[in-house]
Amino acid sequence: MDETHELRAWLTALRTPGLGSGGLRERLDATDGDIDAVLRNLHRHRTALGEEAKVWLDAPDEARLAADIAWLAEPDHHLLRCTDVDFPPQLENIPQPPAALFVAGNPGLALLPQVAIVGARSASAAGMAHASAFARALAQAGFAITSGMADGIDGAAHTAALDAGGSTLAVIGTGADRVYPRKHHALARRIAAQGALISEYPLGTGARADHFPRRNRIIAGLSLGTLVVEAGLRSGSLITARLAGEQGREVFALPGSIHNPLARGCHRLIRDGARLVETAAEIIETLTPAARMLGGELAARLGSAGVAASEGDTTSAASDDPAYRDLCGALGHDPATLDELVQRTGQTASALSSMLLMLELQGRVETLPGNRYQQLPG
Template sequence: MDETHELRAWLTALRTPGLGPGGLREKLDAADGDIHAALRELHRHAAALGDGAKAWLDAPDEARLAADLAWLAEPDHHLLRCTDADFPPQLENIPQPPAVLFVAGDPGLALLPQVAIVGARSASVAGMAHAGAFARALAQAGFAITSGMADGIDGAAHTAALDAGAGTLAVIGTGPDRVYPRKHHALARRIAAQGALISEFPPGTGARADHFPRRNRIIAGLSLGTLVVEAGLRSGSLITARLAGEQGREVFALPGSIHNPLARGCHRLIRDGARLVETAAEIIETLTPAARMLGGELAARLRSTDAAATAGDAAAAEPVDPAYRDLCEALGHDPATLDELVQRTGQTAAAVSSMLLMLELQGRVETLSGNRYQQLAG
């Protein structure tokens, strides 16, 4: 079926007033994932959603749908649908999972093991430095850095990951074509070019107060753990931390001075059971088992998706990305250190670490003592 026709059906359903991601997922489940069947069912029961839904479904705004399709037609713009094999599995088991994600940048980053770094918008200089240091260390260990592109801690975490040559994901509370706050236009461009801007809201959607708690559940849901660097007692970061805890994810908090009002939120989290951390190594050690489990789940999904391909197990095991092929050739059959692999490939340490983690999760590489890596026999 024509992809434009398929996308138009999704966009029509997404913009139906009164439906929401839960309602759309319910219709899709009843229709075995067929968006056209789900849309027909919506038409039949539109009155139950209100006059706005019926009016929209009877006569959708073609100009708005055309604008949505035009945005998706731009290079590196994507619509990840909950029925797609590459929709992030981390989001499937959270309360009120999104039905779609609009992505500007690399959608594959959403499948990587991620750590959310969040905190106060009016962060201190020290807090910003801590956020940057943790982001760099976690990125160099192979974790993608996820945050909300807000001012303060969020921006510092994104920037540090980008400066380290690593990927970062910004989950935003507007449409994917809007930037909030406005001062982050340059940052948004860097993230779209090197990472991914992610939103469940369609193009043209402006900033609204109720969008940001919804955004926070996706930040927490994508991530294996959430680190709160600085937060006041009424900080939105505490909402992200609470959602992460409710989703069964790890919550980490950085302690601070008792005289710093931006440490009080972190101290409350620690009293409530969050892990007090002082180094990124503590987070890496805690989250590595969960990262391995995520890698196993992704590998199983890819095997299932590619079952119809008859190229053989050897071809399926070979990394498709040329950068991965180069890394495997550089690794050869003998153990090598991270520094040696960086020198052989010409890639940054952050990029090589990230690729090594993914290869390890896929069972192709093992970590040895002395920060050495060895390729496993196929």
């Protein structure tokens, strides 16, 4: 299927009123991932979805779809679909997993071991300092830092990870082409250039109060563990922590003064079973086995999809595979961006992201700031 045609079909389905991720995934499962078959099914049963869906499916807004496709054609803009081999497997078992994710930046970062750092928007100076220190230490230990790009703790965590030369992902409650809050325009540009902005919402979607609790399930789902730095008793960060716990992920909380209202949410989490932590080393020690397991699962997943052989012989398989040889030749000795590698190899960004991750797991490639890749000697 032509890539533009397939993208248009996906975008049409994602914008269908009343369908939602669950409805789209259900139909994809019934058609073995055939998005064209899904659209045919939707059109046949369009009246059952309501009048808005019928109007959209009878006459989709071609200008809107063209704008979506134009955005995706720009460098470092991607649509990760649940049918793609490099769609984050961590999200498959969360409540209402997204059908697709719009990404501005490096989509491969969603496969890295991540720690979510969340907390109060109106954080104290001490809370901001704690968030920065933990994010910096965790990033230097090889964990990607994931948060929601909100004021306060979120912004401090993203900034510290970037300043440390690490990876950071912002899961946002607007379209990937929007920035909220507006004060974070510069931060959003840095994240897109050195990390990834991620949204399940169609492009152009503005800020809505109900979107932010929903995006929290993705923050928790992508991450091996969630650290709550400061939170009041009604903080949205407690939603993220609860979802992380329900998903079987680790929940960490920083204790604080009994006189600080922003410590009460953390104290409640600790009473309910969250791990009290005082240093990043405690989080690193707890999550390192899970990070290694995730790496092994990803190697097996990507290998079974045809980008490498069995888990036991991935190094030689990558060396023998002509596609890998072409990629290593295209990398050369100087750092290259994903878009440059697409142009040099003729491979899709999705396929290259999977192959680069496999090479990174083997210690043959490293990811550099600015979404660049460097081949390592050896």
